[in-house]
Amino acid sequence: MEDKEFNLEQMEKETEEMLKINILNPAEAKFFRTKGGFAGLKVKEEEYPRVQVVRMFPFTDPEHYISIRTVEERSKEIGIIEDMSKIDAETRALLLEQLNLRYFTPVITKIINIKDLHGFAYFDVLTDRGECRFTIHMGGGAVVHLSETRVIITDLDENRFEIPDIMKLSANERKKLDLFL
Amino acid sequence: MKEVKIPKKIEKLIRENGEADEEIIASSASDMNVACEYADGYVVLTSKALYVFASESDSKQVHLFKGAIVKKDEDTEDDKEWHVRRFPADDYKKLTIEPQVACSLLVITDNEDVERTLTVFSNLHRKSMFKLSREFAHLPGKEEKGEGPGGPGRGFGGPHGHGRGGDGEGEDYCPKCGRMYPNPERKVCPHCIDRKTIFTRTLKYFGPYKIRIVALIIMYTLVAALNLVWPYLNGTVLYDYVLKKNLEFLPNIGLRNANIMTALLLVIITMFAAKLVQQLLNILQGATTAKIVADVVCDMKKSIFDSMGKLSISFFKNRQTGSLMTRVLNDADRVTSFFIDDVPYIFIHSITLVTTVLVMVRINWQMALASMFLLPISFIFSFKFRPKFWNAFGRRHRAERSVNNQVNDNLTGARVVKAFGQEKKEEHRFSSANTRLKDTEMSIVRLDNIFSAIFQLTHNAAGIIIWCMGAFFILNKGTMALGILVTFIGYTNQLDGPMRFMSRVFRSWSDSMNAAQRMFEIIDAVPEILEDENPVPLDNPKGDIELRNVTFGYEINRPVLKNVSLNIPAGSMLGIVGRSGAGKTTLVNLISRMYDPNEGQILFDGIDIKHISFHDLRRNVAMVSQETYIFMGTIEENIAYANPNAAKAEIIRAAKLASAHDFILRMPDGYNTVVGSSGRQLSGGERQRISIARAILADPKILILDEATASVDTETERAIQASINYLIKGRTTIYIAHRLSTLRDADFLCVIDNGEITERGTHAELEALRGTYYKLMELQTKALALKE
Ligand SMILES: Nc1ncnc2c1ncn2[C@@H]1O[C@H](COP(=O)(O)OP(=O)(O)OP(=O)(O)O)[C@@H](O)[C@H]1O
Ligand SMILES: [Mg+2]
Numbered sequence: 001m002e003d004k005e006f007n008l009e010q011m012e013k014e015t016e017e018m019l020k021i022n023i024l025n026p027a028e029a030k031f032f033r034t035k036g037g038f039a040g041l042k043v044k045e046e047e048y049p050r051v052q053v054v055r056m057f058p059f060t061d062p063e064h065y066i067s068i069r070t071v072e073e074r075s076k077e078i079g080i081i082e083d084m085s086k087i088d089a090e091t092r093a094l095l096l097e098q099l100n101l102r103y104f105t106p107v108i109t110k111i112i113n114i115k116d117l118h119g120f121a122y123f124d125v126l127t128d129r130g131e132c133r134f135t136i137h138m139g140g141g142a143v144v145h146l147s148e149t150r151v152i153i154t155d156l157d158e159n160r161f162e163i164p165d166i167m168k169l170s171a172n173e174r175k176k177l178d179l180f181l
Numbered sequence: 182m183k184e185v186k187i188p189k190k191i192e193k194l195i196r197e198n199g200e201a202d203e204e205i206i207a208s209s210a211s212d213m214n215v216a217c218e219y220a221d222g223y224v225v226l227t228s229k230a231l232y233v234f235a236s237e238s239d240s241k242q243v244h245l246f247k248g249a250i251v252k253k254d255e256d257t258e259d260d261k262e263w264h265v266r267r268f269p270a271d272d273y274k275k276l277t278i279e280p281q282v283a284c285s286l287l288v289i290t291d292n293e294d295v296e297r298t299l300t301v302f303s304n305l306h307r308k309s310m311f312k313l314s315r316e317f318a319h320l321p322g323k324e325e326k327g328e329g330p331g332g333p334g335r336g337f338g339g340p341h342g343h344g345r346g347g348d349g350e351g352e353d354y355c356p357k358c359g360r361m362y363p364n365p366e367r368k369v370c371p372h373c374i375d376r377k378t379i380f381t382r383t384l385k386y387f388g389p390y391k392i393r394i395v396a397l398i399i400m401y402t403l404v405a406a407l408n409l410v411w412p413y414l415n416g417t418v419l420y421d422y423v424l425k426k427n428l429e430f431l432p433n434i435g436l437r438n439a440n441i442m443t444a445l446l447l448v449i450i451t452m453f454a455a456k457l458v459q460q461l462l463n464i465l466q467g468a469t470t471a472k473i474v475a476d477v478v479c480d481m482k483k484s485i486f487d488s489m490g491k492l493s494i495s496f497f498k499n500r501q502t503g504s505l506m507t508r509v510l511n512d513a514d515r516v517t518s519f520f521i522d523d524v525p526y527i528f529i530h531s532i533t534l535v536t537t538v539l540v541m542v543r544i545n546w547q548m549a550l551a552s553m554f555l556l557p558i559s560f561i562f563s564f565k566f567r568p569k570f571w572n573a574f575g576r577r578h579r580a581e582r583s584v585n586n587q588v589n590d591n592l593t594g595a596r597v598v599k600a601f602g603q604e605k606k607e608e609h610r611f612s613s614a615n616t617r618l619k620d621t622e623m624s625i626v627r628l629d630n631i632f633s634a635i636f637q638l639t640h641n642a643a644g645i646i647i648w649c650m651g652a653f654f655i656l657n658k659g660t661m662a663l664g665i666l667v668t669f670i671g672y673t674n675q676l677d678g679p680m681r682f683m684s685r686v687f688r689s690w691s692d693s694m695n696a697a698q699r700m701f702e703i704i705d706a707v708p709e710i711l712e713d714e715n716p717v718p719l720d721n722p723k724g725d726i727e728l729r730n731v732t733f734g735y736e737i738n739r740p741v742l743k744n745v746s747l748n749i750p751a752g753s754m755l756g757i758v759g760r761s762g763a764g765k766t767t768l769v770n771l772i773s774r775m776y777d778p779n780e781g782q783i784l785f786d787g788i789d790i791k792h793i794s795f796h797d798l799r800r801n802v803a804m805v806s807q808e809t810y811i812f813m814g815t816i817e818e819n820i821a822y823a824n825p826n827a828a829k830a831e832i833i834r835a836a837k838l839a840s841a842h843d844f845i846l847r848m849p850d851g852y853n854t855v856v857g858s859s860g861r862q863l864s865g866g867e868r869q870r871i872s873i874a875r876a877i878l879a880d881p882k883i884l885i886l887d888e889a890t891a892s893v894d895t896e897t898e899r900a901i902q903a904s905i906n907y908l909i910k911g912r913t914t915i916y917i918a919h920r921l922s923t924l925r926d927a928d929f930l931c932v933i934d935n936g937e938i939t940e941r942g943t944h945a946e947l948e949a950l951r952g953t954y955y956k957l958m959e960l961q962t963k964a965l966a967l968k969e
Contacts, residue, residue, distance in 0.1 A: 073935050103282050104282070105283055129219050130243070133245050155247065157307070
């Protein structure tokens with residue numbers, strides 16, 4: 001908005017830019033760690049002091065199509081990383097750190113108890129981050145099936161918990177979960 | 182704002198680390214560290230600095246979320262090692278919350294623009310953290326600095342104070358068990374809920390039909406009595422007395438000198454009469470039952486539907502239509518079936534059971550024992566199977582729900598399905614949902630079969646044993662007459678019904694209670710938007726609207742409107758422009774109180790709209806929304822929806838003002854044309870014009886038009902424009918439009934971007950500002966110019 005004069009050509013250029021799919025070339029895109037521990041990016045002559053790292057398919061393809069975006073709320077895409085395995089280890093570690101924060105979701109490893117009371121279900125589960133007790137609404141969309149065996153559970157505050165594979169739970173635990181499957 | 186509750190130890194640490202006159206302003210707990218592990222922490226804001234307390238992550242600690250948290254009486258954290266960091270407020274310019282997918286970061290920015298993550302927290306602490314970050318922005322000297330993009334206390338602080346007494350989190354616990362209420366709006370703890378159980382509550386629905394139910398019970402008792410007499414007539418009397426020509430019993434029934442044929446005739450007539458009466462009673466019973474069921478089901482459906490009507494929009498957002506349909510349509514039937522088909526029989530069968538057993542014991546106690554010992558087995562089985570049935574019924578409900586959803590989805594989206602030729606795919610989706618439903622039905626049948634088998638087995642076994650014993654008594658000891666054996670077998674058969682019933686009663690109970698529970702979930706649901714019990718009356722309102730520091734989001738982590746303040750004087754017209762998704766519709770939804778703001782207030786003539794009755798509010802605020810909805814009915818009914826008593830002339834005038842009159846008359850049935858889902862389809866623009874007419878007829882003080890003319894052609898829009906100019910006299914109008922030309926009559930305009938008001942002023946002022954508005958305007962005029 002620096003240029004206050006209205007400029008149709010510039011707008012058209014912006015639009016064109018918006019439509020382009022810009023795959024980041026690992027040789028050109030240099031990620032760095034900011035002083036405060038975030039990720040920054042330098043592409044050719046352009047430098048972004050901080051960028052946002054976003055998965056396009058967080059559930060179905062978390063390792064591919066990573067969008068690198070500017071940080072403002074109405075963020076713009078700087079470019080796309082097609083494959084996380086094709087970038088160097090250091091960068092990958094930096095980006096993964098950002099992704100892990102962004103998609104933080106405890107994974108449920110064991111179901112200790114589920115109690116169904118008057119429209120709420122009280123969960124007591126073991127996750128990879130320790131034991132958690134949380135509550136969900138029954139009858140709403142609190143339990144979402146991503147596939148036949150994969151489930152995301154959202155609590156009253158919209159905190160998330162994941163069961164990556166129901167079949168890995170014991171028959172007894174599945175029975176407790178039966179109500180939601 | 183002293184609702185801050187922090188452990189004493191933390192407070193002590195602040196005193197030790199800080200300056201003497203530091204005053205604690207706000208605080209929040211946090212529950213994670215930067216490495217994404219759960220770890221307790223606190224963030225405290227004082228008048229001089231921000232403190233961050235962190236503890237080691239403890240893998241053995243149980244993490245409690247809303248609904249599970251138990252209120253602590255003492256400071257249990259006193260043994261924790263706290264790692265303290267102090268951030269002097271003067272060295273930092275901004276404290277922001279960065280929402281992630283399911284948690285948030287608290288980020289501080291220093292005066293050199295270096296951003297650091299202080300701590301991470303789950304959504305549980307979101308509210309207090311937001312408060313804290315806002316308090317930070319309000320520290321002296323921060324107001325202007327914190328205005329950059331991304332700041333939480335952003336921009337339009339407006340002239341009003343930020344003070345709203347915080348709703349302290351301390352109140353949200355159940356006083357009995359100390360658990361946090363799962364829904365703080367509705368102070369009911371599911372663990373300690375007044376145990377007016379589902380059963381007795383359901384029973385209430387039968388209350389109005391007491392007389393019929395009493396009649397029913399009398400009939401049942403009569404049938405039971407007849408059942409009791411039957412084996413006696415059929416066995417002892419017929420075989421042992423009449424057929425054996427034993428006439429001693431005749432004097433007992435008042436026939437002194439009758440011969441055997443009369444006796445036989447008498448017995449046969451009695452038997453016949455008994456059967457006849459029984460049949461008649463059965464018919465009568467059936468009719469009464471049917472009538473009670475129909476009435477009760479009807480009442481239940483009505484009460485579910487009524488409750489749904491009272492619920493707020495957000496309730497429907499969270500539930501699928503299919504699920505709600507299942508509840509209204511099927512659940513009421515299921516609930517009643519138990520009460521009608523089973524509850525009376527508990528009574529009847531118990532009587533039959535006890536009396537029959539007594540009679541049997543009197544005839545021959547050994548045989549009675551033999552016929553009874555298997556009863557507990559089937560009973561226990563039935564009891565044990567209860568949870569299995571409960572789950573099976575729950576599963577069936579969910580399968581039904583997904584079938585209903587699928588059908589609903591396809592019917593509403595029929596056009597899209599056809600347009601993209603995806604019928605096959607939809608068939609497949611439907612058939613998989615349908616198969617699931619079939620599977621659940623099958624599993625119930627399977628359970629049923631296991632049940633019948635067990636029951637039959639015990640029953641047959643008992644039968645054989647009794648025959649054997651009877652034969653033994655007759656042949657060997659001669660202690661029993663054949664007639665007595667026949668009577669006895671008759672009584673054993675009498676037991677059949679009660680036994681079968683007892684073995685099935687838990688199944689029906691599960692089915693019914695499972696459905697009842699879902700029914701009450703809706704009936705009990707408390708609308709999120711509550712009407713004030715003692716509303717402030719609105720007599721002759723002026724129509725001033727004011728928004729004070731309104732913050733609102735549909736989802737916890739994503740505020741859609743951020744600290745919006747706005748004043749619309751009575752009688753003026755405000756135009757709102759902004760990008761798609763900026764929050765324009767959300768803003769007007771708040772004004773018509775479809776949702777309540779998370780923070781801040783909306784005032785109508787200086788009265789918080791929360792204190793205005795729904796009736797007054799709806800009468801004074803009318804909205805033509807972006808998504809028009811036409812109800813089933815005639816055009817006339819649709820226009821007069823809010824005002825069914827409107828005179829014909831008024832309806833016509835409203836239609837004329839909305840430029841709808843002419844197209845209505847082009848239809849063969851004029852104003853009586855049936856439109857909506859079962860009638861004639863209207864075009865998008867036609868629907869919009871009917872909606873406008875509907876709002877005009879409501880004659881509100883405040884008229885909200887949300888893209889109301891987006892689907893009509895420019896010429897019609899001009900016409901509507903003219904009538905709107907006429908309409909807005911004497912009312913406050915809020916007009917949302919993308920086409921700026923629509924807004925040229927607005928008294929003033931505002932631009933909403935990203936949930937904030939970024940520009941405001943008159944048309945000329947905004948043009949001079951050369952900001953977004955100017956850009957949009959240029960774009961639209963130039964785009965038009967290019968075409969020509
Ligand atoms: N019921 C809802 N639940 C969740 N999010 C919603 C809901 N309604 C709207 N939103 C989100 O809120 C934001 C603002 O929506 P809103 O409808 O207010 O936009 P708008 O300014 O009216 O846009 P448009 O010009 O396209 O009508 C959008 O990002 C939208 O995705
Ligand atoms: Mg809108």
